[in-house]
Amino acid sequence: MNIGLQRIHTFAVKYFPLVILIAIWELLPALGIVSPDILPSILAIAVALIDLFASGTILEHMRVSLFRAFTGLGLAMVFGITAGVTMAWFMPVRIVLNPLIQMFYPMPKSALIPVVIIWFGIGDASKIVLVFLGCMLPMVVGTFNGARGVDRETIWSARSMGTGDFEMIWRILLPSAMPEILNGARTALALCFALLVSAELLISRHGLGFLIGNYNEIGDNTRMFAVILIFALIGYGADRLYLLLRGRTLAWMG
């Protein structure tokens, strides 16, 4: 009967921590515990945010960052899924690639920033390559584990119905590995923004990461926080979109 009330209740519980955080944020400078230079008020940040959009400053940087992140991520998905499923199906490929992956998996990918800069310059290419390298591993590992985990009877039953190698990969391995592939994709999604910001902060002339570093250098902390907030929102939006697509794709899991 009280479904409406119930909704409001869940909503309140869900966002309560956020409200607390904002309250503390506002209180700290107001009470003089921290200087507003270090922690600008939310209102000031919101105004700066609107201004950044209104003046158009941010749009070009956003476009650059999103292009880099999603190109790198997209390439990582295509190559990672292909490599993972090929490794699972063909033993020689597995024997060659597995040790490489074991070696690179634990390495912090941000350590590669200087390398990709030397090799690919300070523009888009180095950022895309970095994101690609970082995101590829979770995609490979997720796909590989998923495809290896396919029940042998599932493969046999497809075989007995006349399924060839290519079709087996495309129509049997990939769909059954999909839950794990999507887990890998979520890790990759988070990683792609992390790597991008690190690289843009360090060496870049465009992008949101560059903007954060730039405002930091000139001491405009309010704008700096505004750009950080944009990143938070992009990340949140991307994750929501991910969950929506995941729900659609994995409806069969019941």
Place this chain on the structure above:
Amino acid sequence: MAEQTNITVENLSHTYMPPKGKPVLALDGITLSVKDKEFIALLGPSGCGKSTLLYLMGGFLDIQDGQIRVNETPVTEPSRDRGIVFQHFALFPWKTVIQNIRFGLDKMNLAKSERDERARYYIDLVQLHGFEDSFPSQLSGGMKQRAAIARTLAMDPAILLMDEPFGALDAQTRMFMQAELLAILEKTPKTVVFVTHDVHEAVLLADRVAVMSARPGKINEIADIELGGGPKDVKSPEFAEMVDHLWDGVRKEALAAGQGR
């Protein structure tokens, strides 16, 4: 299908080599020949190698020792002529019931109308009408099993390998499906190897029943189920006698298996 389909198993042994632990001898010198359009039931205690034997006949496992031939051709890989119903169904969980049934059907060289017709026919036969668009995760064990049976029967294979195909069904549905299977075989005769641990079911369905020993699986006895010809009368004394006789053999083996061999 007018041509002959027989299966010859000669001196077949199989050892599993788990990556960890010691090798398991699952089958030990199985010799068996299944005649054209014959219905053979494999009876034996759990773990005696029934599934292993079926997998080898299906061409899913590599033959290590001995031979299996279908029409004198050695079995080396799975084939569309050998349809299989797996003990654990092996449905494709990301496909709906109808998509599962269409998967193999759509690869066959048949007119679309014929494929539609067959899909509908077998959905109705296994009484899954109304569940065409359900995913396996939304079905009960018995319904999944029926979907798997429909998927295999729809391809009309010359040889049917069935691994405890009615094991997940309730008593009524099982009786119904047993009768339907016999009716289908009446219409489109096939060579059938049917694994079960239900003695009554074996006697009811099969022309011959092979009783296997506890692991490592050997064939202890092959019983001809000729109960005076014609349709079997489950109420006849001969039927009961045959069930009793086979039960003794199975019980002995089950006990042996239980005594930690």
